[in-house]
Amino acid sequence: MNSAGAEPIQPTTGSVPRQRRRVPFWDNARYVCIVLVVLGHAIQRLIYDSDIAMAFYLALYAFHMPAFAIISGYFSKSGSPTRVQMARVITDILVPYVIFELLWTLTKWLVEGQATPNITKPSWTLWFLLALGIFRLVLPYLALLRWPLLWTVVISIGVGYLPNVDSTFSLSRTLGLLPFFTLGWWLREHDIVSRLGLLARRPWWSRVLAAAVLAAAGFAAWFWLDVWERVDLRHWLFYEDSYADLGGEQWWAGGMRIALMALAVVLSAAFFTLIPRGTYWWTAFGQYTMYVFLLHSFVLYPFRESGILRDLEPTWLWLPLVTASSVVVALLLATKPVRRVFRPLVEPRPGWLFADPGLASREGHRSDPTGSRRPRELARAKPRPE
Numbered sequence: 564m565n566s567a568g569a570e571p572i573q574p575t576t577g578s579v580p581r582q583r584r585r586v587p588f589w590d591n592a593r594y595v596c597i598v599l600v601v602l603g604h605a606i607q608r609l610i611y612d613s614d615i616a617m618a619f620y621l622a623l624y625a626f627h628m629p630a631f632a633i634i635s636g637y638f639s640k641s642g643s644p645t646r647v648q649m650a651r652v653i654t655d656i657l658v659p660y661v662i663f664e665l666l667w668t669l670t671k672w673l674v675e676g677q678a679t680p681n682i683t684k685p686s687w688t689l690w691f692l693l694a695l696g697i698f699r700l701v702l703p704y705l706a707l708l709r710w711p712l713l714w715t716v717v718i719s720i721g722v723g724y725l726p727n728v729d730s731t732f733s734l735s736r737t738l739g740l741l742p743f744f745t746l747g748w749w750l751r752e753h754d755i756v757s758r759l760g761l762l763a764r765r766p767w768w769s770r771v772l773a774a775a776v777l778a779a780a781g782f783a784a785w786f787w788l789d790v791w792e793r794v795d796l797r798h799w800l801f802y803e804d805s806y807a808d809l810g811g812e813q814w815w816a817g818g819m820r821i822a823l824m825a826l827a828v829v830l831s832a833a834f835f836t837l838i839p840r841g842t843y844w845w846t847a848f849g850q851y852t853m854y855v856f857l858l859h860s861f862v863l864y865p866f867r868e869s870g871i872l873r874d875l876e877p878t879w880l881w882l883p884l885v886t887a888s889s890v891v892v893a894l895l896l897a898t899k900p901v902r903r904v905f906r907p908l909v910e911p912r913p914g915w916l917f918a919d920p921g922l923a924s925r926e927g928h929r930s931d932p933t934g935s936r937r938p939r940e941l942a943r944a945k946p947r948p949e
Contacts, residue, residue, distance in 0.1 A: 564715075567668065578618070587839075587840065587842040588839075588840050589634065589638075590846045590847065590849030591839050591843070591846055591849055592630075592835060593634060594845060594893070596627060596634065597852040597856060597893055598889060598890055599623060599627040600627060600631070600688075600856060601855065601863075601892055602623065602885075602886055602889040603624060604688070604859070604863055605866075605885050605888065605889045605892075606619065606620055606885055606886070608867060609878070609882060609885065612875065612876070613878040614788055614883055615785065616878060617751070617784075617788060617792075618781060618788055619781065619784070619882065621797060622777070622781040624797070625780060625826055625827060626780075626826075626831045627829035627834075628691070628834070629740065629831055630830075631691075632694075632698075632740050633744070634747060635695060636743065636744035636745060636747025636749075636751075636925060637747035638751070639699060639744070639748050640702075641703050641706035642703065643648045644874040650917060650923060654913065655910070656695055656696035658834050658913060658916075659910075659911065660685075660689060660693055662908050663681065663682075663686070663857055663908070664680075664686055666861075668686075668687035668688070675868075683731050684731065685733050686730075687860050688857070689733075689857075690730070690737075691856070693732060693733045693737070694733050694737040694740065697737045698737070698741065698744045698937070701741075702745070702748060711749070712745050712746060712749050716821075716824070718738055718742075719741055719802070720821060722735060722738040722739060723805055723806045723817055723939075724806060724816075724817065728805070736802050738824070739803065740802050742824060743828075743831075746828070761835075764840070770837060771835070772833075772836075773837050774833075774837060777834065780826075799819060799823060800823065802817055806820075828843045852897075853909055853910075854896050854897055854901060855892075855897055859893065862896070921943075
């Protein structure tokens with residue numbers, strides 16, 4: 564399978580190795596997704612005092628994490644993993660997860676004066692990092708099945724009926740979002756994007772239609788906000804709690820999740836349609852989404868805990884300001900100085916952990932857990948001799 568965001572270019576001679584051309588669309592999509600993640604967390608304190616902020620929040624959560632999971636699945640491999648790939652599940656996902664769980668425990672102890680370390684319960688945003696690890700581990704097994712996408716939909720619906728499947732190791736949320744990750748892999752496996760020319764130049768009417776779909780979702784979230792609050796739609800969109808905990812004790816409660824998954828696919832398709840296809844000054848930041856994902860919660864933590872974002876009126880002023888600030892935060896956290904400082908935490912290469920230390924630094928590139936492959940910066944490890 565090709566590397567993330569890249570397509571092979573055929574060599575001009577038999578002696579020239581194949582080069583890879585990055586497809587800017589994927590980096591653009593990753594970066595916009597991570598901006599939406601930051602935005603969703605930033606406006607959370609506004610939703611208690613503003614109907615417009617709540618409607619915006621609901622429309623955003625209806626698709627932004629499913630879209631991120633689709634991108635991650637698109638660049639995941641379903642074949643038997645090599646030793647290097649197995650090692651990267653440890654270095655790219657498990658080790659950063661442990662590091663940032665310890666950092667969150669320390670932060671809570673320093674700020675709140677108490678902390679209850681529990682590595683089985685992911686702190687705040689860390690659930691998605693753990694989910695990516697589980698996605699990678701189960702994908703080769705799913706690929707053996709005749710209808711892998713259908714099975715993941717059944718699993719996602721069925722897990723909502725099991726109250727004993729909870730947030731331990733982020734299992735409920737992971738299984739709930741598994742169909743979107745599998746959908747991304749399925750699209751790549753069947754070459755749907757290339758066969759349908761989905762990354763080609765889009766007609767103007769497709770962009771207008773996509774914008775109308777997203778606008779309609781926002782309008783529906785606002786116009787029927789009372790209904791969504793009564794059914795606690797916000798927590799349904801987390802794919803975390805059981806149906807019984809959400810008040811859906813009827814046997815047909817799984818139909819709510821089916822509807823939300825269908826909505827997420829439609830909105831994700833509209834979202835991807837609006838993503839620019841060209842290369843821009845911010846495109847390269849899409850290669851470093853994990854820095855933004857892991858670090859932005861520490862930036863937002865003081866605002867989240869202090870209550871400074873409560874009772875901010877008027878909404879027409881503060882919501883755009885928080886939105887613009889979220890974009891700035893996502894930009895700054897992806898810059899080279901920040902990456903240079905936090906690389907040991909976000910992208911550790913603990914050679915001491917492996918029987919073969921070279922597994923922690925094999926090959927001349929780094930891979931973001933969401934699938935983005937890029938040239939290695941400030942490589943410390945020397946290439947292994949042939």
